[in-house]
Amino acid sequence: MSKLVKIAVRNLLRYKRRTLLTASLITLGVVFVLVFASVTGSFKAMMIxxxxxxxxxxxxxHRKGYVASIDSLPLNLNLRGGAIGRLEKxxxxxxxxxxxxxxxxxxxMFSTFVETTSIRLNGIDPDRELEAVPLLAGRVVEGEKTLARGEIWVPELLVRGMKVKVGDMVVIVATNQDGSVNGRQFNVAGIMESATGPGGRDGYIxxxxxxxxxxxxxxxxxEVAVRLRNFSRxxxxxxxxxxxxxxxxxxxxxxxxxVHTWEKLSPFFNIARMIDVMTFFMKLMLIAIVLVSIMNVMIMAVYERIREIGTIAAIGTRPGRILAMFLLEGLSLGVAGAVLGNIVGTVIILVLNAVHITYDFGRQKDLVVQAAVDPADLLMLSMIVIVISVVASLQPAFKASRMEPIKALRHV
Amino acid sequence: MGLIKAENVHKRYRVGETVIHALKGVSLTIGGGAFVSIVGPSGSGKTTLLNLIGCLDRPSEGRMTVAGTDVGGLGRRQGADFRGKNIGFIFQDFNLIPVLTVYENIEYPLLMVQDVPAPERSERVSALLREVGMEEQSNKRPDQISGGQKQRVAVARALVTSPALVLADEPTANLDHDTAYQVIELMKRMRDTFGTTFIFSTHDPKIVGEAEVVHTLEDGRLTGTRNAKEAGHEQAG
Known part of the structure; x- marks a missing residue:
């Protein structure tokens, strides 16, 4: 087998410039897809x-029907009594x-005694909430990152408009399910950075x-927010x-x-899906690049070596072996492109991480690109390139194996 | 029974709208260990006859038997297997594989056709390199050696599988006279050493003189079978 690979590699090196150009094209395609998938993957992971x-x-x-009316925060669709106990169990x-x-x-209603505005509020058990959504405390940009009774975390946008600061007293007035109005004073314990997404501009008590x-x-x-041990599950x-x-x-x-997963609750799932679709199309482009370039090289290789094919067929090389020889050439080219592409792509990703490229997402500033090299991605890209290389070589290889030696030997 | 038996062999092929009748009822018998030349003017059917004997083509009519096998009935794969086992080829343009060294070119049929294990391959290739005097050039590529040396390598490649028959279509046409003579002498010596039947086509009367049996083809018909000296003198005259 090693001899066959050696022959295949030598045949490829027979036309160094053409092989180099094709391998470079495949490498470039792999690098492009790898870096794109890693960077967009970083963005997607951050967003999720x-x-x-x-x-x-x-x-x-939630209680059945709640999510359909979630914009109006319907109190009549809260879970009550025994249902809560059964759910908790x-x-x-x-x-x-x-x-x-x-x-x-x-x-x-949110009132500073001077001005009043509306607010969406989440009543939370702070300890449990921070276990279920651990980055919540990180959004408190000013004040206490813990929430006690009688305290409120106020969204940043409201603070700016209402000129509220940490330590101020505010009044929350709400109407309950029966239409009864009640109010209570709260101490502003923290100011929350707004986040892009549903609930990103809510207050917390x-x-x-x-x-x-x-x-x-x-x-x-x-509602009950649930955090899993393993997100992939x-x-x-x-x-x-x-x-x-x-x-x-x-x-x-x-x-x-x-039950609703985050995907059904957040519009950003569509962006995540769009990223997946874009990555898919990038992979399709890679397939096209590999297919066209390797097919081109192999068609040329067969055309230029017709007499040689005639010779090896005449001395008794079986058609299957001739087919295998040409497939091996395409395969070698694909493997070279995939390996080089993976190496160069990984290096580029490491460099991108090292230079700390930042970007903004909604109101969040200076998020750092943390592109990860996923071994599964490397493996999958390599498999795509290698399989397509073999597929692209099939037609020329088949043509070579089916040549009549007598006609091939006459070829000028 | 001879190694090769052609019985009323006809070959017709089409070039565009024209049907060429290249062989017209050729019958001949060639025995094992013979050193045979096929002579005749261009278009007389020499290459066609060699192709039929070499199992590269099929007779349109008649029967061609090589080593007891009717080669006209072999399929693509059986044909390849038959050639790989029984026939060696030497070509006018040498047809060495340019990316392989001299050693690897000779090794190729053992590796790719007969699946001979590495130690035996090495032994057989080295022995033939010695026989054809190419030991010193074994690591060179075809473009680094002369035409005569290339044909020596081609002879070694044809013989490495120990075939019963070696076919050489105008093996000396691209060589100067001295080199051509040396190649024919080498082929003869190989016949003496290995007992292989050599059949070659040529135009060169001096080369024809080296053959033991000469078959003459004219316009697709076998017009004579005679000994070498006689044929050589006639053509020279």
């Missing part, structure tokens, strides 16, 4: 992390769930304060949870709960 780790959680559980029993956090979400403001007579929650855990919760039905026999 921002959405899941600072706001949404990996998935959420199921979540506690699920080994792949790392943490979960109950929330009460509601709209309210303690869940017990939320229950008090809304005068809830029994325990109620609007999202689809499987979500499906399992849906199955478990489907068994919980109300008196009419309809399911009580609904």
């Amino acid at each position: 992390a921002q959405n899941t780790d600072s706001m949404l959680g990996h998935l959420q559980v 199921i979540l506690d029993a699920e080994p792949e769930i790392a943490a979960w956090s109950p929330r009460i979400k509601f709209g309210a 303690h869940i017990e304060d939320a229950a008090e403001v809304l005068r809830l007579e029994e325990r109620e929650i609007s 999202l689809a499987a855990v979500s499906a399992r949870l849906e199955g478990l919760l489907a068994a919980e039905v109300n008196q009419q026999g309809r399911p009580i709960f609904e």
Whole structure:
């Protein structure tokens, strides 16, 4: 086999410039796809992390129908009574769930005694919330990163418009489900950086304060944010949870709960999907580059070596062997391009990481590109290039193997 | 029974709209270990006859038997296997593989055709390199050696699989007279050493004189079979 590879490599080096150009083209294609996938992958990972780790959680559980009306934060669709207990039991029993956090979400009036505006609020259990969405505290740009009863984290945009600062007293006034209005003073404990995405401009208070403001007579929650131990298991855990919760039905026999992954809750999932689609098209382009360039080289190789093919066929080389010889040439070219592309691409990615390129995402500034070299990507790209190299060589190789030696030997 | 038996062999092929009748009922028998020349003017059918004997082409009519096998009935793969086992080829333009060294060119049929293990390959190639006097050039590529040396390598390549028959179509046409003579002498010596049948076509009367049996073709017909000296004198005259 090593002799065959040696012959294939020598045949490729027979036309050094052409081989070099083709290998360079394949290398360039691999580098381009690798760097593109890594950089956009970094952006995608950051975007998903921002959405899941600072706001949404990996998935959420609501009362059936809540998400369809989520913009109006409907209090009448909160989970209540025994349903909460049953949900908590199921979540506690699920080994792949790392943490979960109950929330009460509601709209309210925010008053500084001078000015009043509207605000969307999340009532949270701070300890549980920080376990379920660990980057939440990181969004507190000023003030305390812990939230006690009687305190509020106010979104940055509201602070600017209302001229509020840490330590100020503000009033939250809310109407409960029965139409009863209630208000309560809060101490501004922190100012939150706005984040791009759903809930990115919400304020936060303690869940017990939320229950008090809304005068809830029994325990109620609007949603439960869930964090998984392994994000890559999202689809499987979500499906399992849906199955478990489907068994919980109300008196009419309809399911009580609904489960939504972050993908269904955030519009940024479409951007993530767009990135995937773009990466897919980049890979298609790579396939086209490899296919056309290797096919071109191999067609030329066969055409230029017709007499040689006639000679080796005349001395008894089987058609299958001739086919294998030419396939091996295409394969060698593909392997060379893939290996070089992976090396150069990895080096470029390491350099990109070393120079700390920054970018802005929504209101978030100076995010650093952290392009990762995924061994699975390297392997997949290499496999694509190698398989396409062989596919591209098939037609010319087949043609060479089917040549009549007598005609090939006569070729001038 | 001879190594080669042609019985009323016809070959017709089409060039555009024209049908060329290249061989018209050729019958001959060539025995094992013979040193045979096929002579005749251009277009007389020499190459066509060699191609049929060499299992590179099929007769349109008649029967061609080589080493007991009707080669006209062999398929593409069987034909390749048959040639790889029984026939060696020497070409006018040497047809060495340019990316391989002298050693590798001779080794090629053992490696790619007969799957001979490496130690045996090495032994056989080295022996033939010695026989054809190319030991010193074994690591050179074809473009680094002379035409005569190339044909020596081609002879070694043809013999390395120990075939019963070697076919050489105008093996000396691209060589000067002295070199051509040396190549023919080498072929003869190889016949003496290995007992291989050599059949070669040529125009050169002096080269024809080296053959033991000469078959003359004219316009696709075998017009004579005679000994070498006689044929050589006639053509020279």
